[in-house]
Amino acid sequence: MERFEMGNFDIAVIGAGHAGCEAALAAARMGKETLLLSINLEALAMMPCNPSVGGSGKGHLVREIDALGGEMGVNIDKSFLQSRMINTAKGPAVHSLRAQADKARYHDEMKRVIEAQPHLCLKQAEAVELLLEEGRVSGLVTRTGAIYRARAVILATGTFLRGRIFIGDSAYDSGPNGLAPSVALADDLKAKGMRLRRFKTGTPARALGSSLDYSRMEEQKGDDPIVPFSFLNDSLEKEQHSCWLTYTNEETHRIIRENIHRSALYGGHIEGVGPRYCPSIEDKISRFADKPRHQLFVEPEGAATDEVYLQGMSSSLPEDVQLRFYRSIPGLEKLEIVRPAYAIEYDCIDPVDLKLSLEHRDFPGLFCAGQFNGSSGYEEAAAQGLMAGINAALWLDGREAFILDRSEAYIGVLIDDLVTKGTEEPYRIMTSRVEYRLLLRQDNADLRLTEKGRALGLVSDARWEKYLDTKQKMEAELLRLAETVPPAAETLAFLESQGLDPGRAAPSLAALLKRPQLDYESLAPLDPQRPALPRHLIDKVQVAVKYEGYINKQREQVARFQRMEQRQLPEEIDYEEISGLRLEARQKLNRYRPRSLGQASRISGVSPADINVLLVYLEKLRRQEAQ
Numbered sequence: 001m002e003r004f005e006m007g008n009f010d011i012a013v014i015g016a017g018h019a020g021c022e023a024a025l026a027a028a029r030m031g032k033e034t035l036l037l038s039i040n041l042e043a044l045a046m047m048p049c050n051p052s053v054g055g056s057g058k059g060h061l062v063r064e065i066d067a068l069g070g071e072m073g074v075n076i077d078k079s080f081l082q083s084r085m086i087n088t089a090k091g092p093a094v095h096s097l098r099a100q101a102d103k104a105r106y107h108d109e110m111k112r113v114i115e116a117q118p119h120l121c122l123k124q125a126e127a128v129e130l131l132l133e134e135g136r137v138s139g140l141v142t143r144t145g146a147i148y149r150a151r152a153v154i155l156a157t158g159t160f161l162r163g164r165i166f167i168g169d170s171a172y173d174s175g176p177n178g179l180a181p182s183v184a185l186a187d188d189l190k191a192k193g194m195r196l197r198r199f200k201t202g203t204p205a206r207a208l209g210s211s212l213d214y215s216r217m218e219e220q221k222g223d224d225p226i227v228p229f230s231f232l233n234d235s236l237e238k239e240q241h242s243c244w245l246t247y248t249n250e251e252t253h254r255i256i257r258e259n260i261h262r263s264a265l266y267g268g269h270i271e272g273v274g275p276r277y278c279p280s281i282e283d284k285i286s287r288f289a290d291k292p293r294h295q296l297f298v299e300p301e302g303a304a305t306d307e308v309y310l311q312g313m314s315s316s317l318p319e320d321v322q323l324r325f326y327r328s329i330p331g332l333e334k335l336e337i338v339r340p341a342y343a344i345e346y347d348c349i350d351p352v353d354l355k356l357s358l359e360h361r362d363f364p365g366l367f368c369a370g371q372f373n374g375s376s377g378y379e380e381a382a383a384q385g386l387m388a389g390i391n392a393a394l395w396l397d398g399r400e401a402f403i404l405d406r407s408e409a410y411i412g413v414l415i416d417d418l419v420t421k422g423t424e425e426p427y428r429i430m431t432s433r434v435e436y437r438l439l440l441r442q443d444n445a446d447l448r449l450t451e452k453g454r455a456l457g458l459v460s461d462a463r464w465e466k467y468l469d470t471k472q473k474m475e476a477e478l479l480r481l482a483e484t485v486p487p488a489a490e491t492l493a494f495l496e497s498q499g500l501d502p503g504r505a506a507p508s509l510a511a512l513l514k515r516p517q518l519d520y521e522s523l524a525p526l527d528p529q530r531p532a533l534p535r536h537l538i539d540k541v542q543v544a545v546k547y548e549g550y551i552n553k554q555r556e557q558v559a560r561f562q563r564m565e566q567r568q569l570p571e572e573i574d575y576e577e578i579s580g581l582r583l584e585a586r587q588k589l590n591r592y593r594p595r596s597l598g599q600a601s602r603i604s605g606v607s608p609a610d611i612n613v614l615l616v617y618l619e620k621l622r623r624q625e626a627q
C-alpha cells in the first residue's frame, strides 16, 4: 500500500467515542493542533448501550467533567429526554443525577461542537499503525495509507479493538451496532509489545415501542423541577418522556434456564471477562437463583424513533430464545425485536501499565483513555478522555501532569483505582469506592474543580463568571445564616409551632438549620430578609450547614491522607536495592513505580511494613541530601 504524508498535528486522538471527544476538545481548547479520527463518524459519541448519562457515582463524574470545562454535562442538558435525581432517600453524598438521553441528538450535538472547535480537525479514517521514533510516538498511519505526524497520540478505541460479537453460537468480527471493528491496529500494538487482554460486555435487545403494552407496566416519570447537569444551566424546561417498569417471572427464568447451554457465555464461546456490576439476565438467573423476579426498565432511545431499550436484560442467548423470554414478561407479550441482544469481546490494556497522567509507561507520548483502559461506561470514558487530553497537552509543553487525587474528585478515585490497583474486569465507578464522598458531592464539583479547569485554560469566561457568582453568593449566605439571630420571641413561637424543643440560647439561623426537622424553606418565616437564591445554591448552603461536623471530620481524614500523598517517591528508585522490603513488594513497586508513599500503600502486595521500610529509606535519603 502506497503511503503519503497528510498532515502534522500536536496531538492525534484515535477514537471519537466518549473518551476521544473529551480528549480532543480538551487538547484543542488548550491550543493544541488536534486530529480526531473515527473509523465511522456515526460512532462519534455513540451510545451503543444504555440511553442514559449519569446515575450512582457516574453523575458525580459528569458534574466534575463539567466543572473542569469538559463537554458531557452541557451535551446531555441539550439532548436529554428525562431527568431524575436518584438516591434522594439517602444522604447528599450519594445523591446522583441520571438523565435519559436522546442518542441521535446526543451524537448530533457533540458532533456539532467538535466540528466548530478551533484547532480541532475531525476525520473518518481507521488508524492501522502507530508510528514510533526512538521508542516515542510520532504519529499514525491509516488504512488508506495516509500518514499523520503527531508529537503525542491518545488511544481511545473503546469496544472496537478486535471487536467480536456473540449471539448464541454465532460469532463474528464486528464493532458495536454492526460497525467495522479495528483489527489491524490491535495487531500492530501487539507487535510493538503492548500487553493487551480480552474483556467483554453485553447489551439487551432493542424493541419496537409500539409493540409493547404499557398498561401492564409502572410508569416512571422525570423530576419536576429538572436539575441540570451543567453548572452553566440554572434551570431547564422540557416535556419529559417516561420510562416503564416491569418484571421477569418464573416462566422467563424457566425459558432461560432450559436454554442456558445455548448462550455464548455459558456455551463457553466467550473468553473475555465481563462486568460484575452489569450482569446479563443469564448471569442474574444463575447467580441469584432464589430471586423470583428481576426488574426491567423500558427506556426511550430517542424522540424521533420508536426503538426502546430493555434495561437490565442484556443477553447472548440466540434470537429465538431472546424472543421467547422477552415475550414472557408482562407488557412484552407481543414484543417485536428491532436489534437483538448481544455480547461483545474486545482488546484493552491492563491500566497498571499507565502512569497517573494516563501516559503509557512503555510508549512515551502515548496516552490512553476509556474502555481501552479497562473501564466500562460513557462517564468513566469521558472523564479519562478529558484527563488524557489535558495531560497530553501539558506533556508537550514539558509541564507537570494534572493529577487529581482520591480526596479531590471521583475522577481521582477512578484513575487511581485503575492505575494503582488495576482491574480484572470492566471497571465501573461507584460511590462505595470513594472514601471521602461527603466532600466529593456532585453539588459542589464546581467549587472543587472550576479553578483548576480555569488554570488549565479549559474554563470559558461565561463559566468562570458564573462560578465566581456562585462562590460569592454561597459564602455570603453562609456568613449571613451564621450571623443572623432572629428575635428570641419569634424563634420561640416558631419552634413551639413546629412542636420542637426551644433549647436555651437564641440560636442563629445556621444553628436552627442544623436541626434535622428544619430545612432552608421551613425557616422562611423567621428570615424575611433572605436573598432570592437559585435552587442549586440553596442545596449547597443547606448541605454545608447541616453536615458541617461530618464535613470537618472528613477534612481531617483528608489531611492525614494527603500527608502520605505528598511524600513523593523519586522516579529512579531501584526497589530491588532496598533491603527490608519483601520480594513481592520490590517486584510490584518496580513495576508500578508509584509517585508517592500514599500510592505505594494502595498497591496490592505492598504491606504496611513495606511502607515503614520506605519511610525509613526516604528519611535516610533526606538526611544524605541535607549533608
Ligand SMILES: Cc1cc2nc3c(=O)[nH]c(=O)nc-3n(C[C@H](O)[C@H](O)[C@H](O)COP(=O)(O)OP(=O)(O)OC[C@H]3O[C@@H](n4cnc5c(N)ncnc54)[C@H](O)[C@@H]3O)c2cc1C
Pocket: 014, 015, 016, 017, 018, 019, 020, 037, 038, 039, 040, 043, 044, 045, 046, 047, 048, 049, 050, 125, 126, 127, 128, 156, 157, 158, 159, 160, 161, 176, 181, 182, 185, 201, 202, 203, 278, 342, 343, 344, 369, 370, 371, 372, 375, 376, 377, 378, 381, 382, 428
Ligand atoms: C455491547 C455494549 C454493551 C455495553 N454495556 C455497557 C454497560 O452495561 N454499562 C456501561 O457502563 N457501559 C457499557 N458499554 C460501554 C460503553 O459503551 C462504553 O463504555 C463507552 O462507549 C466507552 O467509550 P469509549 O470512548 O472508550 O469508546 P467507544 O465509545 O467505544 O468509542 C470508540 C471509538 O474509537 C473508534 N475507533 C476504534 N478503533 C479505531 C481505529 N483503529 N481508528 C479510528 N477510530 C477507531 C470508534 O470508531 C469509536 O469512535 C457497552 C458497550 C457496548 C458496545
